[in-house]
Amino acid sequence: xxxxxxxxxxxxxxxxxxxxxxxxxxxxxxxxxxxxxxxxxxxxxxxxxxxxxxxxxxxxxxxxxxxxxxxxxxxxxxxxxxxxxxxxxxxxxxxxxxxxxxxxxxxxxxxxxxxxxxxxxxxxxxxxxxxxxxxxxxxxxxxxxxxxxxxxxxxxxxxxxxxxxxxxxxxxxxxxxxxxxxxxxxxxxxxxxxxxxxxxxxxxxxxxxxxxxxxxxxxxxxxxxxxxxxxxxxxxxxxxxxxxxxxxxxxxxxxxxxxxxxxxxxxxxxxxxxxxxxxxxxx
Amino acid sequence: xxxxxxxxxxxxxxxxxxxxxxxxxxxxxxxxxxxxxxxxxxxxxxxxxxxxxxxxxxxxxxxxxxxxxxxxxxxxxxxxxxxxxxxxxxxxxxxxxxxxxxxxxxxxxxxxxxxxxxxxxxxxxxxxxxxxxxxxxxxxxxxxxxxxxxxxxxxxxxxxxxxxxxxxxxxxxxxxxxxxxxxxxxxxxxxxxxxxxxxxxxxxxxxxxxxxxxxxxxxxxxxxxxxxxxxxxxxxxxxxxxxxxxxxxxxxxxxxxxxxxxxxxxxxxxxxxxxxxxxxxxx
Ligand SMILES: [Fe+2]
Ligand SMILES: [Fe+2]
Numbered sequence: 401x402x403x404x405x406x407x408x409x410x411x412x413x414x415x416x417x418x419x420x421x422x423x424x425x426x427x428x429x430x431x432x433x434x435x436x437x438x439x440x441x442x443x444x445x446x447x448x449x450x451x452x453x454x455x456x457x458x459x460x461x462x463x464x465x466x467x468x469x470x471x472x473x474x475x476x477x478x479x480x481x482x483x484x485x486x487x488x489x490x491x492x493x494x495x496x497x498x499x500x501x502x503x504x505x506x507x508x509x510x511x512x513x514x515x516x517x518x519x520x521x522x523x524x525x526x527x528x529x530x531x532x533x534x535x536x537x538x539x540x541x542x543x544x545x546x547x548x549x550x551x552x553x554x555x556x557x558x559x560x561x562x563x564x565x566x567x568x569x570x571x572x573x574x575x576x577x578x579x580x581x582x583x584x585x586x587x588x589x590x591x592x593x594x595x596x597x598x599x600x601x602x603x604x605x606x607x608x609x610x611x612x613x614x615x616x617x618x619x620x621x622x623x624x625x626x627x628x629x630x631x632x633x634x635x636x637x638x639x640x641x642x643x644x645x646x647x648x649x650x651x652x653x654x655x656x657x658x659x660x661x662x663x664x665x666x667x668x669x670x671x672x673x674x675x676x677x678x679x680x681x682x683x
Numbered sequence: 684x685x686x687x688x689x690x691x692x693x694x695x696x697x698x699x700x701x702x703x704x705x706x707x708x709x710x711x712x713x714x715x716x717x718x719x720x721x722x723x724x725x726x727x728x729x730x731x732x733x734x735x736x737x738x739x740x741x742x743x744x745x746x747x748x749x750x751x752x753x754x755x756x757x758x759x760x761x762x763x764x765x766x767x768x769x770x771x772x773x774x775x776x777x778x779x780x781x782x783x784x785x786x787x788x789x790x791x792x793x794x795x796x797x798x799x800x801x802x803x804x805x806x807x808x809x810x811x812x813x814x815x816x817x818x819x820x821x822x823x824x825x826x827x828x829x830x831x832x833x834x835x836x837x838x839x840x841x842x843x844x845x846x847x848x849x850x851x852x853x854x855x856x857x858x859x860x861x862x863x864x865x866x867x868x869x870x871x872x873x874x875x876x877x878x879x880x881x882x883x884x885x886x887x888x889x890x891x892x893x894x895x896x897x898x899x900x901x902x903x904x905x906x907x908x909x910x911x912x913x914x915x916x917x918x919x920x921x922x923x924x925x926x927x928x929x930x931x932x933x934x935x936x937x938x939x940x941x942x943x944x945x946x947x948x949x950x951x952x953x954x955x956x957x958x959x960x961x962x963x964x965x966x
């Protein structure tokens with residue numbers, strides 16, 4: 401009987417079982433998911449022992465999750481899924497600043513600071529003057545853009561990872577541009593750090609011959625009325641892990657050069673202009 | 684730079700990161716998995732909100748798992764993955780008894796019983812005389828085949844689900860064929876039952892317009908020296924859920940007719956011949 405399961409028509413058997421009411425979008429997603437999932441299993445002829453390993457891996461990944469740890473997001477990140485979803489949902493014209501992964505360490509409502517202020521509250525790390533402009537696609541300055549910045553400390557940790565030893569809001573702040581669209585603030589040159597690798601995802605990376613490191617980066621989120629939000633990082637040029645970011649976040653356009661600043665009050669200067677695109681009227 | 688991530692070449696970016704030492708089989712599996720996973724996301728253009736829903740679903744699925752409950756296996760079952768893996772790993776020539784899913788309720792080392800014995804220890808349910816032969820592909824009887832049988836009770840529960848109210852080993856037993864290859868035992872006509880649907884998988888089924896029921900079935904595992912193990916069920920002909928088994932276990936060749944048995948000591952008789960294939964010399 402044709403409506404029973406068979407190896408050849410396995411995906412059809414499963415997808416044919418959906419029945420009203422099912423939302424059209426859910427139907428579309430599940431149909432594609434089942435086809436690709438079965439296609440994968442068929443292509444590699446997954447053994448029963450391998451299937452059991454996959455069940456165990458997914459179970460351990462779910463069980464290690466806690467309010468402080470999201471191992472499935474880590475899995476999504478390390479399989480390039482997070483970056484692919486980000487890319488699909490933030491296509492921009494040439495010249496606009498590209499998105500990259502949001503990451504787990506953003507904290508909303510960081511202190512509003514004045515241009516020129518420092519975000520380094522403990523004064524530790526190699527000091528750097530960050531500066532640049534927020535522009536539109538025509539190169540005109542955007543006034544009233546909010547630039548939300550966060551980065552790790554000299555040991556590779558965000559303040560929320562070291563609540564005992566770092567001051568609250570260390571290496572975080574929000575800045576609002578004036579009429580010239582310029583921003584300038586002091587902070588520290590970020591350092592590379594490993595993603596948590598003591599769980600199932602770390603075991604997976606090890607089995608694939610991959611390391612858990614991210615190249616040094618500073619996180620930025622830009623918002624401005626009438627413009628699309630940008631969530632991105634700038635990456636320190638020359639970092640050892642630029643071409644092997646464990647979560648695939650690096651884009652060539654996001655690499656930032658750090659220049660020595662012998663006559664200034666910081667060790668380094670780092671310039672970067674952000675280019676925002678207008679919101680589509682449908683957003 | 685070509686080794687950075689891009690939407691168009693996302694799978695290549697991820698798979699290109701694998702490095703020695705990685706086992707050839709793991710490399711093959713991960714390459715295919717990443718290609719199909721990215722292919723799915725690209726095809727449906729998964730939104731960020733949908734991605735978040737998927738992360739939440741997988742996390743809840745992992746967190747509900749316990750020694751008594753394996754929600755990822757349930758997910759595999761309800762997406763037809765378990766049956767596809769079973770089919771790929773147990774291809775058999777025409778005429779041989781087909782496999783179906785093992786299910787979570789088998790218990791090893793059930794009591795060895797004599798032909799004709801009953802497996803119904805509480806005497807509840809509609810009694811049935813099960814009988815048939817264990818044959819090879821040439822129709823010759825197989826002596827010394829072990830037939831391990833388990834089924835639910837009249838309420839749709841296995842003994843291990845009701846340790847307080849069912850005797851241990853209720854509706855379970857093992858039988859060994861003699862020279863004629865015949866088996867015969869008494870038990871109860873099984874009834875349909877729902878898979879656990881109070882978790883994430885149940886929510887998924889509801890959203891897809893699917894019910895959680897399995898058609899009534901009796902589980903069998905057959906082993907015999909020199910022959911391939913068979914793990915299968917027989918399904919009660921006429922069951923309401925035959926064409927909509929929540930886990931896609933039904934195959935047309937596994938449907939069994941129950942006949943009234945007016946002159947016997949049971950309400951029903953049910954006949955079924957099992958046909959085993961020899962082990963390949965490589966197994
Ligand atoms: Fe980061
Ligand atoms: Fe069952």
